[in-house]
Amino acid sequence: MNSALAELSEHPNSYQHHLNTVPKQKVLSVRNLRKSYNAHQTVLHDISFDLHSGEMVGVIGRSGAGKSTLLHVLNGTHSASAGEILSFSDDENEPRDVSRLKGRALNQWRSQCGMIFQDFCLVPRLDVLTNVLLGRLSQTSTLKSLFKIFTDEDRAKAIALLEWLNMLPHALQRAETLSGGQMQRVAICRALIQNPSLLLADEPVASLDPKNTQRIMDVLREVSQQGISVMVNLHSVELVKEYCTRVIGVAQGRIIFDDHPSRLTQDVLHVLYGDEISQLH
Numbered sequence: 408m409n410s411a412l413a414e415l416s417e418h419p420n421s422y423q424h425h426l427n428t429v430p431k432q433k434v435l436s437v438r439n440l441r442k443s444y445n446a447h448q449t450v451l452h453d454i455s456f457d458l459h460s461g462e463m464v465g466v467i468g469r470s471g472a473g474k475s476t477l478l479h480v481l482n483g484t485h486s487a488s489a490g491e492i493l494s495f496s497d498d499e500n501e502p503r504d505v506s507r508l509k510g511r512a513l514n515q516w517r518s519q520c521g522m523i524f525q526d527f528c529l530v531p532r533l534d535v536l537t538n539v540l541l542g543r544l545s546q547t548s549t550l551k552s553l554f555k556i557f558t559d560e561d562r563a564k565a566i567a568l569l570e571w572l573n574m575l576p577h578a579l580q581r582a583e584t585l586s587g588g589q590m591q592r593v594a595i596c597r598a599l600i601q602n603p604s605l606l607l608a609d610e611p612v613a614s615l616d617p618k619n620t621q622r623i624m625d626v627l628r629e630v631s632q633q634g635i636s637v638m639v640n641l642h643s644v645e646l647v648k649e650y651c652t653r654v655i656g657v658a659q660g661r662i663i664f665d666d667h668p669s670r671l672t673q674d675v676l677h678v679l680y681g682d683e684i685s686q687l688h
């Protein structure tokens with residue numbers, strides 16, 4: 408680790424000061440999280456931060472820094488090697504460590520933290536409405552989910568979400584016939600139908616044109632303004648500055664910056680991106 412990176416990774420949390428003036432409900436507390444995929448390489452080192460309701464947190468850093476891994480470990484699609492992910496919920500008195508969950512409990516956690524991806528992950532041959540309803544499967548009994556039986560309440564909620572994102576006219580259209588921006592809006596509906604307290608988005612606009620990028624970012628901001636904590640991996644510092652209330656900078660698997668986007672300096676960006684800084688937009 409170079410000296411600038413070492414210095415920043417020791418004091419990344421000036422954001423805590425900012426939070427003291429804006430009281431918000433804690434949703435997640437990540438403590439000393441570590442992830443290794445194998446014995447030779449540690450991808451995330453000693454990651455610690457809190458997430459709060461209503462925040463829109465951009466995660467930035469160069470390719471291979473560990474951004475996707477972080478989101479996958481939070482969501483439970485990849486297991487943590489060490490550390491804690493404490494979830495705070497109104498239904499429970501004590502925070503719950505979700506980093507060691509398995510089976511049904513893990514599925515329940517995944518439904519509490521919705522996830523969307525760059526490549527949307529829709530079922531191409533199914534219609535839009537069914538794709539959204541698939542988000543309910545983890546909260547439905549095994550038999551019902553096998554036969555894709557959904558309640559009227561589920562359908563009403565799916566329709567309301569599609570309407571909100573201007574996708575209702577496409578409800579009966581196969582997902583494979585949609586544009587990228589439309590697919591991403593369906594993916595967001597599928598994540599939101601689970602009533603998540605946290606929405607994780609892994610490069611959700613990487614494959615979209617500028618107009619659709621703006622639409623999706625506007626939607627994510629609205630979602631956060633409704634009280635959901637949104638954490639989004641982005642390759643564009645411009646978008647982070649325009650949309651995010653907070654930015655976490657990751658370099659070589661360590662958090663080296665955690666603050667308001669307005670405090671991102673050229674020096675920090677240089678440590679984050681190195682030679683790639685000239686390609687930033």
Ligand SMILES: Nc1ncnc2c1ncn2[C@@H]1O[C@H](COP(=O)(O)OP(=O)(O)OP(=O)(O)O)[C@@H](O)[C@H]1O
Pocket residue numbers: 444450468469470471472473474475476477
């Ligand atoms: N399933 C895996 N098995 C082994 N190594 C992996 C796996 N997934 C990621 N890695 C490694 O972990 C490191 C971090 O990858 P990750 O995808 O988290 O980075 P990233 O910051 O999201 O990069 P990008 O911006 O290019 O998506 C890389 O060295 C990558 O090769």
